[in-house]
Structures are given as structure tokens and as C-alpha cells.
Amino acid sequence: MTGSPVGAGRAEVDAALVLLARLGVRPEDLVGAGGGRAVVPTFAEYVPVVAAAVGAGTRRVYGSYWNRVVEQWGARRLDEPSPSEIARLAETLRARRVVRANARGGQSTSEHLIAALRCVYRHAVADGLIGEGDNPARKVPKPRRAPSTRGAVGAERLAEINQVAATTGDDPALDTLLLRLHTETACRRGGALALRPCDLDATQCLVLLREKGEISRWQPVSPTLMRHLLRHAEERGAPRTGQLLRYRSGRPITTRRYDYLWKRIGQHLPWVAAQGVSTHWLRHTTLTWVERTYGYAVAHAYAGHTDRRGGGETGATITYVRASHEEVAAALVGLVAESHPLAPLPGVAPGPSPGETNAGNSC
Incomplete structure (x- = not known):
């Protein structure tokens, strides 16, 4: 008669671990195996779940790449693609990209595809659908980012841009306001489009910018710009908690306005079209000038940068x-x-702030 089974000894456990290692199986993979194990969804099933869970900015950046993944792998489970397949898909999309005048080899296409898949797999790990070690996207290195071709625009060139914006197009008032806003604040397009009338502190001439990474900051603006922002909001019927920047019809502008603006400027200024100058060049222009004149710490704050990715002496010093x-x-x-109001010119008393005649603009 066979006796009752007893627990395995040390030798048996060691032998089992060696066998599991040869099979590429971890002990934790066996925990919960069987009927209680979560069913791994397909990309077509899970990508919409992730898209609904992330912010609007992440959806905007990764959305087109998720669409490509679903087109290629929609019926496949998340645990099926290998790192080499992900690298191959990134290369395929890079080769099929639309080549623009300011293209830099397509590294950003590969980088964004890998980042978009990493986002999907991070959620899958958090949801318990796959293990941390089963994330194939983590094993695919992102391509080295090419140096940016953007740079600061000289004073004379900047004057040419403003002149064209002010004398051409169907809404020069809107276009010059956009250029002034971006030049003064060095904000990104998303920060300008997210601006609301209730984000204007007219008394202290500050605007609340909400930009990528869900980061918000109060940014000083000139009394002149504050007056124009308040007037724009009033004349174009911007709701207090709605988007501030609008067409004459009262309809909120989108990124398409920026596309139209720079295409038009490029038609009048060939160097703008040749170099692919865009709104982000204004950010480079302002921040370069601030850094050269007032130092790194002020430029760091002016840009709205944080130390979350810090490390090294630069991140520690800025603290x-x-x-x-x-x-x-x-x-x-x-x-x-x-x-x-927060920094009067030497020998000049600060005049009345726009808030003294435009009260009630705080949230």
C-alpha cells in the first residue's frame, strides 16, 4: 500500500527550479495557473480600454499609432508579439511615414510606436493581464533621438513674421494675438488652446497655463497682452470656463489655425517654409533670450519645466x-x-493693471 505523499525535499525543489529555468518558466508563472487565470485580450479589445483611461494629450500623441497596431495585430492577443516583431513593426511604420521637409529620418515614428505600445503594456501589467517580465515593449530600445533642427529666431526675422501675420489672412487680430501670446509666455500650442477667461489674473497680469504632463503654472504676461486677451474673450463671446481663443464667429480655434497661419507666413517668407518654422520656434526664441540674459534658473521656470526627470547636478541645483x-x-x-505689477521698470511706477477695469476674471 502506498503511503501518503510527503513534501518535496531540498534536492527535489532545486531540480524543479533547474527544469523550470530551462523551460523559461518562472515559479510565479505557475501561481494561479488553470481555470482562474485571466484571459489575455486582443489588441482590438484592449486598446480602446487604454485609450479611455489616458488623458486627452496622451490620446492625441499615441492615437494614430494605436490605430496602426490594431490594423496590423487587432486579432492577436497582447502576449503574442515578440520584441523582434515590435521592432519590425516600428521599422515598417518608419518606412511608410509621410516624409516632410523637416523630416529627420523617421526616428520619431519608431520612438512613438514603441512608446505607444509601452503604454498599452503598462496598463496590461497593472490590470493583471500579463506579468511584468512578459512585457515585450520594454525589451525594445527606443531609437536615439536626432538633434532638433528648431532654434531661436533673430529679432529681424521675428519682426518679419509678425508683419506678415498682421497684414495678411482673414483674421490678423487673432493671428497677432497668437504670436504675441506664444512669444511672451513661451507656451506650447496645447497651453494656448487650453486657456480660459477664468485663467486670467488681470490684477497681477498672470495667466494659468495647463500644458503636457497635466502640469499647470502661473505665467506673467504684459499688461498689453492681458488687455488684448480680455478684449478678445469679451468680443468673441468666450464663456468664463470655456476656451478663450476663438474665431470671429465665436467658434473655438484648433491646431488647424496654427497650420494655416504658418503656411500663409511661409508663402510670404520663403525662409519660413524652407526651414519649417513653427510655433515651437517662438518657444526656442524666448527661452534662449531669457537664459542668455537672466540665467538658467529663470529660463527653467519660464519654460514651465519640472525636475521629475531630473538626476545629476542640474536637477539637484535647480531645487x-x-x-x-x-x-x-x-x-x-x-x-x-x-x-x-510684479516687476516694475526701474524708475517707472507701475500703471493701473488691466484688472482694475476688468474685474471678475478669477476662477
Whole structure:
């Protein structure tokens, strides 16, 4: 008669671990195996779940890449593609990309595809659909990012851009306001499009910018720009908690307005079209000038950068030399040569703020 089974000894356990290692199976993979194991969904099933869980900015950046993944692998389960297949898909999309005048070899296409898949797999790990070690996207390195061709625009060139915007097109008032807003604040397009009337602190001439990474910051603006923003909101019927920047019809603008604006400017200024100058060049222009004139700490704050990706001496140093609103305002005063409530020009008393005649614009 056979006796009752007893627990395995040390030798048997070691032998089992060796066998599992040869099979590429981890002990934790066996936990919960069987009927209780989660069913791994297909890309067509799971990508919409991830898209609904992320913010609008992430959806905008990764959406087109998720669509390509679903087109190629919609019926496949998340645990089926290998790292080499992901690398091959990234290369395929890079080869099929639309080549623009300012293209840099398609590295950004591969980078965004890998990042989009990493986002999907991060959610799958968090949902318990796959193990952390089963994430194939983590094993695919992103391509080295090519140096940016963007740069600061010289004062004379910037004047040419503003002149064309002010004298051509179907809404020069809107276009010059956009250029002034981006030049003064160095904000990104998303920050400008997210601006609301209730984000204007007219008393202190500050605007609340909400940009990528769900980061918000109060940015000083000149009294002149504040007056134009308030007037624009009033004349174009912007709701207090709705988008501020609008067409004459009252309809909110989108990124298409920027596309139209720079295409038009490029038609009048060949160098703009040749170099692919865009709104982000204004950010480079302002931040370069601020850094050269007022130092790295002020430029760091002016840009709205954070230290989340920090590390090394730069990230540690900026913790101790963080610039204040007053210092950023002082840089703005130097940029626009106009007194500001937080940083008056030397020898010039600050005039009445736009808020004294436009009350009630706080959230």
C-alpha cells in the first residue's frame, strides 16, 4: 500500500527550479495557473480600454499609432508579439511615414510606436493581464533621438513674421494675438488652446497655463497682452470656463489655425517654409533670450519645466535656485520693455493693471 505523499525535499525543489529555468518558466508563472487565470485580450479589445483611461494629450500623441497596431495585430492577443516583431513593426511604420521637409529620418515614428505600445503594456501589467517580465515593449530600445533642427529666431526675422501675420489672412487680430501670446509666455500650442477667461489674473497680469504632463503654472504676461486677451474673450463671446481663443464667429480655434497661419507666413517668407518654422520656434526664441540674459534658473521656470526627470547636478541645483514669479516677471519686462505689477521698470511706477477695469476674471 502506498503511503501518503510527503513534501518535496531540498534536492527535489532545486531540480524543479533547474527544469523550470530551462523551460523559461518562472515559479510565479505557475501561481494561479488553470481555470482562474485571466484571459489575455486582443489588441482590438484592449486598446480602446487604454485609450479611455489616458488623458486627452496622451490620446492625441499615441492615437494614430494605436490605430496602426490594431490594423496590423487587432486579432492577436497582447502576449503574442515578440520584441523582434515590435521592432519590425516600428521599422515598417518608419518606412511608410509621410516624409516632410523637416523630416529627420523617421526616428520619431519608431520612438512613438514603441512608446505607444509601452503604454498599452503598462496598463496590461497593472490590470493583471500579463506579468511584468512578459512585457515585450520594454525589451525594445527606443531609437536615439536626432538633434532638433528648431532654434531661436533673430529679432529681424521675428519682426518679419509678425508683419506678415498682421497684414495678411482673414483674421490678423487673432493671428497677432497668437504670436504675441506664444512669444511672451513661451507656451506650447496645447497651453494656448487650453486657456480660459477664468485663467486670467488681470490684477497681477498672470495667466494659468495647463500644458503636457497635466502640469499647470502661473505665467506673467504684459499688461498689453492681458488687455488684448480680455478684449478678445469679451468680443468673441468666450464663456468664463470655456476656451478663450476663438474665431470671429465665436467658434473655438484648433491646431488647424496654427497650420494655416504658418503656411500663409511661409508663402510670404520663403525662409519660413524652407526651414519649417513653427510655433515651437517662438518657444526656442524666448527661452534662449531669457537664459542668455537672466540665467538658467529663470529660463527653467519660464519654460514651465519640472525636475521629475531630473538626476545629476542640474536637477539637484535647480531645487535650490528655483526662480520666483517676480523673477520670471522681471525677465518678461526685459523682453517686452513694459512695466509689470510684479516687476516694475526701474524708475517707472507701475500703471493701473488691466484688472482694475476688468474685474471678475478669477476662477
